[in-house]
Amino acid sequence: MKFLFPFILLILAHPARADRARNIFDDDWTPPKTAPAQHPAPAKPPTPTPNDPPPNLTTNPPIPTPKDPTPAPAIAQPTRLPIPTPAAQAAVRKLMKELFAAQLADRTIPARRKLTAALLAQVEKSKDAPTDQFVLLAAVIDSAIESADLSAAFRAADKMSESFDVDPIALKIDAALKLGPKSSVPDKAAENVSAAIDLADQLAQAEEFITAVKICTAIQPATTASPALRTQMQQHLRDFTAAREAADNYSRDLAKLKDSPNDPAANLSVGRYLCFVKNDWPAGLPMLAKSADPLLKSRADFELTHPTTTEEITHVADTWWVAAEKQTDTLSKIAITSHAAAIYSSVIDQLAGLRKLQILQRIEEAAKTAATTANGIDLLKLVGKRFKPDKNYWSISPTGLKCVKHGVALLPYAPPEEYDLHVTFERLESTGDSIGIISPLPHGTVTWIAGGWGNVVFGFGTHHGGWGTVTKRELPADTIRKNVRYTCLIKVRKTQATAALDGKLLSEFASDGTGCKVDDAQFNGKSVLGFAVNTPVEFSEVTLTEITGLGHIVTDQK
Numbered sequence: 001m002k003f004l005f006p007f008i009l010l011i012l013a014h015p016a017r018a019d020r021a022r023n024i025f026d027d028d029w030t031p032p033k034t035a036p037a038q039h040p041a042p043a044k045p046p047t048p049t050p051n052d053p054p055p056n057l058t059t060n061p062p063i064p065t066p067k068d069p070t071p072a073p074a075i076a077q078p079t080r081l082p083i084p085t086p087a088a089q090a091a092v093r094k095l096m097k098e099l100f101a102a103q104l105a106d107r108t109i110p111a112r113r114k115l116t117a118a119l120l121a122q123v124e125k126s127k128d129a130p131t132d133q134f135v136l137l138a139a140v141i142d143s144a145i146e147s148a149d150l151s152a153a154f155r156a157a158d159k160m161s162e163s164f165d166v167d168p169i170a171l172k173i174d175a176a177l178k179l180g181p182k183s184s185v186p187d188k189a190a191e192n193v194s195a196a197i198d199l200a201d202q203l204a205q206a207e208e209f210i211t212a213v214k215i216c217t218a219i220q221p222a223t224t225a226s227p228a229l230r231t232q233m234q235q236h237l238r239d240f241t242a243a244r245e246a247a248d249n250y251s252r253d254l255a256k257l258k259d260s261p262n263d264p265a266a267n268l269s270v271g272r273y274l275c276f277v278k279n280d281w282p283a284g285l286p287m288l289a290k291s292a293d294p295l296l297k298s299r300a301d302f303e304l305t306h307p308t309t310t311e312e313i314t315h316v317a318d319t320w321w322v323a324a325e326k327q328t329d330t331l332s333k334i335a336i337t338s339h340a341a342a343i344y345s346s347v348i349d350q351l352a353g354l355r356k357l358q359i360l361q362r363i364e365e366a367a368k369t370a371a372t373t374a375n376g377i378d379l380l381k382l383v384g385k386r387f388k389p390d391k392n393y394w395s396i397s398p399t400g401l402k403c404v405k406h407g408v409a410l411l412p413y414a415p416p417e418e419y420d421l422h423v424t425f426e427r428l429e430s431t432g433d434s435i436g437i438i439s440p441l442p443h444g445t446v447t448w449i450a451g452g453w454g455n456v457v458f459g460f461g462t463h464h465g466g467w468g469t470v471t472k473r474e475l476p477a478d479t480i481r482k483n484v485r486y487t488c489l490i491k492v493r494k495t496q497a498t499a500a501l502d503g504k505l506l507s508e509f510a511s512d513g514t515g516c517k518v519d520d521a522q523f524n525g526k527s528v529l530g531f532a533v534n535t536p537v538e539f540s541e542v543t544l545t546e547i548t549g550l551g552h553i554v555t556d557q558k
Contacts, residue, residue: 080161081164089134093135109148141171157172180219181221183219189226194541201236246276250277274287277335367382375422376544384411389409400540405536412524413551415529422487422542425537426483427480427484434533435480437499438532441512446470448497458499459507463518
């Protein structure tokens with residue numbers, strides 16, 4: 001912690017770039033570009049000497065999942081268009097200002113949100129006019145910033161980068177730094193924090209720690225009214241600061257190893273960075289084996305003895321599992337438990353009985369630890385690659401779970417008796433019907449329906465040979481609009497379930513679910529979470545907070 005505040009002061013001493021136009025509506029606006037890397041790429045560690053035992057079991061494959069379906073053939077990606085010339089942009093921007101003059105005059109947040117929606121609608125109508133589309137998307141980014149909606153700005157940046165040769169990360173950095181104090185608008189604060197942290201995490205993975213801290217510092221006003229958000233942001237700031245310090249130490253100590261290859265302190269620094277930050281265990285283990293940390297040294301030494309039997313290999317994993325429990329920082333614990341789980345997974349098929357059950361539980365625990373955030377368990381990260389669709393219209397990507405038509409997708413996670421489920425979604429087309437969230441109850445299953453029966457019905461329902469509504473509420477047909485991101489919170493308790501949309505309670509169901517059934521809502525005989533939709537939609541966040549009891553991953557029995 002003592003390194004955090006000086007580091008933040010250092011970051012704040014580097015102001016945001018001022019070499020671009022202040023506002024995207026200005027005629028001389030040009031898309032920002034990513035600055036050169038602020039931290040050099042780590043050099044490769046020295047090759048172990050011939051006396052070093054060969055690494056073993058250190059490929060650290062991902063925690064195994066059931067076999068994925070045969071991947072679809074690769075589709076050639078369309079060539080992105082060049083950025084329109086300044087003259088072409090200026091002509092379109094002049095026309096845009098005339099057409100939207102009334103909306104542009106009102107700079108209040110509600111008015112800017114309406115303007116953002118109007119501009120996005122026009123983007124969809126301008127697919128055959130690239131310059132129009134580019135200028136409109138640029139305007140959407142700025143309008144979203146002025147309406148304190150960072151997620152909307154990020155989506156527009158992604159959309160621009162799909163068609164044009166621009167850097168989406170640079171656009172997002174620019175948007176986040178400009179948003180700053182406006183990020184604290186109550187109805188968007190949590191979403192702004194989440195978007196900023198996601199961006200900062202991407203930057204940290206690229207070792208752009210200075211910019212990652214800048215982003216988090218700029219969005220800190222959004223955490224003012226929420227202790228949970230404030231804690232989450234402070235934890236990320238500590239993690240980024242620790243990672244930056246580790247990267248600095250790595251570069252320094254790597255140079256030291258060239259002259260003193262057996263230096264214990266330098267080997268510890270380099271080994272921890274390679275294993276815990278870069279997840280490069282084959283390169284890092286020989287360093288840990290020469291380190292000054294007796295706990296890590298003994299484990300590394302043992303793994304490097306090249307064990308071959310199932311018993312020996314599981315014992316290697318056991319020793320790492322115990323070492324993880326003794327770590328005081330989250331990043332090290334996640335890295336070590338993931339490594340232990342990968343070793344366990346390499347021999348799980350050779351085990352049986354209670355020992356196999358114990359190791360399966362540890363593998364799941366490691367996965368849940370890695371997927372757990374301050375807000376709960378990130379189910380898309382935990383089980384997203386194992387999701388089970390009933391149609392060919394679903395896909396999983398870094399941006400979320402997407403359906404381009406309709407169908408059911410099950411996330412193989414059985415929740416506990418009581419839980420909170422946060423789901424963020426966006427309707428991709430104005431046509432279509434309901435967006436359903438399959439929600440197991442203690443003794444049954446219901447689906448919370450958003451925008452059913454022509455986008456007007458909201459409520460909990462069952463489906464057993466046909467839809468039956470348990471609760472029903474009709475709202476205006478534009479309650480869920482195209483290209484607008486909504487957050488739903490479903491709370492399941494022993495005898496009650498509720499659902500709220502963007503903080504507004506819409507549905508209540510007083511039951512433990514007895515007699516409630518939803519067809520095709522089970523994965524290998526277990527009631528699991530999932531979605532049933534009749535419209536193109538993307539789910540960008542699915543986070544579970546366990547209230548009473550513990551949920552578990554449901555494995556594929558094939």
